[in-house]
Amino acid sequence: MKIGRRSFLSFVIGGAAGTAITPLPWKLMDDVSIWSQNWPWTPVPPDGEYSYVNSVCALCPGGCGITVRKVDDRAVKIEGMKGYPVNDGGICVLGLSGLQLLYGPTRVKSPLKRAGERGEGKWEKISWDEAIFEVTKKLSDIRSNGESHAVGSIVSSDSGTVPNLFKRFLTAYGSPNFMTMPSIQDSYEMTMQLMQGVSAKAGFDAENADFILSFGSGIIDGWGSPVRMFKANSAWKANGKKVIQIEPRLSNTAAKSDKWIPIKPGTEAALALGLANVIIKESLYNKEKIDSQSGFDAFKKLVLNEYSTDKVSNITGINSTAIVSLAKTFARASKPLAICGRGQGSIPGSLNEFMAVHALNALVGNINKKGGVWAVPETDYIKWSKVEMDETATNGVQKERIDGAGSEYPHAKSLLNRLAEVINSGDGALEALFVAGANPLYSMPDSKAIKKAFGNIAFVVSFSSYMDETASNADLILPNHVYLERYEDVPTPAGLQKNVIGLTRPVVKPQFNTKNVGDTIILIAKALGGRIADAFPWNSYEACLEETLGAKWGELVENGFCSDSNSKVATGKFDFYPKAMESLSDFSPVNVEGSMASYPLVLIPYDSIRLSNGYIGDPPFVIKTVEDTVLKGKYACVDVNPKTGKEIGLTEGGYASIHTPRGRAVVKVHLYEGIMPGIVALPRGLGHTAYDKYLAGKGCNFNELIGPVEDPVSGFDAAWGIRARLTKV
Amino acid sequence: MSTQDDKAKEVSADGATGPIILFFILGLAASLVLGWVIFPKLLYSQKKQPIDFNHVLHVEAVEDGCESCHFFREDGSFSGIPKLAQCVDCHEEAQGEDPNEIKFVEEYVANGREVPWLVYARQPDCVFFSHAAHVKKAEMDCGTCHGHIGESKHSRVYEKNRITGYSRDIWGKNISGLRKYTWERMKMDDCAECHATKEIKTDVETLPWPLNWAPLPYEKQTGNQASVKTVKEACFVCHK
Known part of the structure; x- marks a missing residue:
């Protein structure tokens, strides 16, 4: 028998025929298709028992209620809480992505002590006892040297129990240097103080307004409490209310408004007064009520003499007819509302602008009225006993603040924008600094100067949950629980016209060896002993919170929120012409840094709801949503008008180098009709160097290109832009 | 001179047809053995449950049958395989001498560790299945889908498909x-x-598809009981 080619083929054919009548090919086909649907990297929540926990989001000052879906012990989805007085079921892209901040790679997992040089990234894991000991030892040394006033803290805001624990700690320890991250809330508060004589925050009854005049406020770009503003904006659209957006760049808010009026940046105050001029001239206001109001005569004189339509047209670049028609429609609307504070409102801005816009609101009679601006008093649930200070503390708190708030600038409470310059110029020094819920090294203007100033502070302690820029340049990190692991009160959200207190509560167990910052402060105080320890009688932060909220605690645990007893409106006599207003007698815009000769363009920032630029950086889901006209690969895109682009020889998608007096960066060019010629715009929220690989190294940080400009009255940072030069590379 | 017939004869005379048929049969036989015997052995890996579980013993000891341990949660979702918390209700300490129970108490209960049970009936993650609709509404027996597992004295071997990672029970033993x-x-x-043949006893409102509709793409609609859209969306009732 010969075995040849034919036999072999026959064997193969027999094999093939046989295989076809076995389950092998059919079963394999089925299995492979199932396999292809079950790639191991496809995230699949585990099976288990579903449950929902109501809490409050603490990622921005918006204070939205959230409902977190859990499967057994793992949180799998964050949704907006239905019926919550701020967001009623809505949620923003950052809030939705919060789980990545809980489970993501950027968490600080235990107390860390710096092992290498500052910012080198070398850390030694230490226990909480060691960490508390480190801090107490340092603080005791500083105090015994009589330098207690050289300890400072930077926290997110001045309301709520945690910031107040820091404040109390510094008081008992003996330092006046309690500093907060700046925002437009500061400017509004000062405006309320100066024009209405009340200590209150500004609230806006946006839902009931029917004509919204926004001086650059990013209504749908994250201004105020973002989700609440989206909802208000949608309601305005549905009910035919008008929104007018005034800003030099066609932002998302401008694109969705009824009318976009481009304006020369920094001249908004002049426009507000120009509108007041038309309203007064045409007698479009309630003469009976307004004429008798304090300071109105002086205001009227100022506006009529200095802010004629033609002059304002000249200053702002808006034509006279548009100004007159805008003033008329605004004044004739039944519930007009003017708002200001650029973009998301992270820079306090010029006080003149706030006063001018507030005067415009007063002129149309919408102060403390439905659909208008409300003076919302500070919540008063924190009623702790007065701190019994020892001698060191008494002497310490009487020293002048390092930032000049309360002395050089009597109206200001905190001027963090001045800190870098004071330290770098040698006018003041800090021995130790606590940073909690803030990332000043990234989010304060002129980051380089801030970093240099931090370099001059011997001991920097970060309480951050994440390895952010400030934490990575600290000496010690005492990580806080993230908001889904801790209790904390959330005071009234930014821009809300009534006081609402929310309760952030643990949704899951702490994932790592972290500690609530409130507990850490109490522990440090107790370890320092004496009067400092006496000022903190609570055994834990939770006990402190429960005691502080008293009768409200039950309601908060039950519903997740409650209204504050101090909900009456702060009323005061309206003054149209406070002393600070005198600076407007001759309009001079806020000075932008840089000379026109070497920097022919003006660089302004812009905000987007997809770019978080505060303490929290964009989690991976959010950074994925950024358009490629904002961030392309590793480069941020700069918006340039095609006309300007042509003059400099820039092409769409080309690279350019942007220079300002403070710094330089390489960017990609986006030729965009929606920006005024001569102005270039860069997004805020990019260019992180810390956090994780999903965020770090993408784009450039706007704050490295700009420096603060002090407002002459408030001392706040009033910089809205900086001169710049763009060259092709 | 030879004719074509002769040539044919010559070939056969060479004895070549025999081997061709033989090799065909050999090939056939080899592939049949491969496909029916070797392939299933290669495809599935065999795993033992961490604890040998006696259903008979447990069913005798409890009052509510299967639902004593495999219960519905308050929200109507099905708990599936019991968690340690349920077992601990009775087995905080070993009740007998059975080495399996002792192992269970020592290794899992004492350490608070969940038992990594292998789930015979685990469906792919994209499959959404409501036990409540079938057991509570349609009053089906557990055994209709799960067989006589309640009558088993030992945990049978879990066979894991090496390609898909799912249990052999999904495809079937055969x-x-x-x-x-x-x-x-x-x-x-x-x-x-079942959906095509059984009359489904339930409120029409709770069903996202028409009463006699079956989730087969080729099944024709009868009458105008539902729009085409409803039928399209019906895929997502089970496939989430």
């Missing part, structure tokens, strides 16, 4: 994919079979 009883296979066609 590698040919044929079955005799409803519980022998858990593929979509098995769901469809």
Whole structure:
């Protein structure tokens, strides 16, 4: 028998025929298709028992209620809480992505002590006892040297129990240097103080307004409490209310408004007064009520003499007819509302602008009225006993603040924008600094100067949950629980016209060896002993919170929120012409840094709801949503008008180098009709160097290109832009 | 001079047809053995449950049958395989001498560790299945899909498909994919079979698809009981 080619083929054919009548090919086909649907990297929540926990989001000052879906012990989805007085079921892209901040790679997992040089990234894991000991030892040394006033803290805001624990700690320890991250809330508060004589925050009854005049406020770009503003904006659209957006760049808010009026940046105050001029001239206001109001005569004189339509047209670049028609429609609307504070409102801005816009609101009679601006008093649930200070503390708190708030600038409470310059110029020094819920090294203007100033502070302690820029340049990190692991009160959200207190509560167990910052402060105080320890009688932060909220605690645990007893409106006599207003007698815009000769363009920032630029950086889901006209690969895109682009020889998608007096960066060019010629715009929220690989190294940080400009009255940072030069590379 | 017939004869005379047929049969036989015997052995890996579980013993000891341990949660969702917390209700300490129970108490209860049970009936993650709709509303027996597992004295070997990672129970023990009883296979066609043939006793409102609709793409609509859209969306009732 010969075995040849034919036999072999026959064997193969027999094999093939046989295989076809076995389950092998059919079963394999089925299995492979199932396999292809079950790639191991496809995230699949585990099976288990579903449950929902109501809490409050603490990622921005918006204070939205959230409902977190859990499967057994793992949180799998964050949704907006239905019926919550701020967001009623809505949620923003950052809030939705919060789980990545809980489970993501950027968490600080235990107390860390710096092992290498500052910012080198070398850390030694230490226990909480060691960490508390480190801090107490340092603080005791500083105090015994009589330098207690050289300890400072930077926290997110001045309301709520945690910031107040820091404040109390510094008081008992003996330092006046309690500093907060700046925002437009500061400017509004000062405006309320100066024009209405009340200590209150500004609230806006946006839902009931029917004509919204926004001086650059990013209504749908994250201004105020973002989700609440989206909802208000949608309601305005549905009910035919008008929104007018005034800003030099066609932002998302401008694109969705009824009318976009481009304006020369920094001249908004002049426009507000120009509108007041038309309203007064045409007698479009309630003469009976307004004429008798304090300071109105002086205001009227100022506006009529200095802010004629033609002059304002000249200053702002808006034509006279548009100004007159805008003033008329605004004044004739039944519930007009003017708002200001650029973009998301992270820079306090010029006080003149706030006063001018507030005067415009007063002129149309919408102060403390439905659909208008409300003076919302500070919540008063924190009623702790007065701190019994020892001698060191008494002497310490009487020293002048390092930032000049309360002395050089009597109206200001905190001027963090001045800190870098004071330290770098040698006018003041800090021995130790606590940073909690803030990332000043990234989010304060002129980051380089801030970093240099931090370099001059011997001991920097970060309480951050994440390895952010400030934490990575600290000496010690005492990580806080993230908001889904801790209790904390959330005071009234930014821009809300009534006081609402929310309760952030643990949704899951702490994932790592972290500690609530409130507990850490109490522990440090107790370890320092004496009067400092006496000022903190609570055994834990939770006990402190429960005691502080008293009768409200039950309601908060039950519903997740409650209204504050101090909900009456702060009323005061309206003054149209406070002393600070005198600076407007001759309009001079806020000075932008840089000379026109070497920097022919003006660089302004812009905000987007997809770019978080505060303490929290964009989690991976959010950074994925950024358009490629904002961030392309590793480069941020700069918006340039095609006309300007042509003059400099820039092409769409080309690279350019942007220079300002403070710094330089390489960017990609986006030729965009929606920006005024001569102005270039860069997004805020990019260019992180810390956090994780999903965020770090993408784009450039706007704050490295700009420096603060002090407002002459408030001392706040009033910089809205900086001169710049763009060259092709 | 030879004719064509002669040539044919010559070939056969060479004895070549024999081997051709023989090799064909050999090939056939080898592939049949490979496909029916070796392939299933290669495809599935065999795993033992961490604890050998006696259903008979437990069913005798509890009052509510299967639902004593495999219960519905308050929200109507099904708990599936009990968590340690349920076991601990009775087994905080070993009740007998059985080495399996002792191992269970020492290794899992004492350390608060969940038992990594291997789930015979685990469906792919994209499959959404409501136990409540079937057991509570349609009053079906657990055994219809799960067979006589409640009568087992030992945990049988768990066979894991090396390609998909799922249990052999889904495809069925029979590698040919044929079955005799409803519980022998858990593929979509098995769901469809019941949905196509059984009259479903339930409120029309709770069903997202028409009463006699079966989740088979080729099943024709009768009458105008539902729009085409409803039928399209019906895929997502089970496939999330």
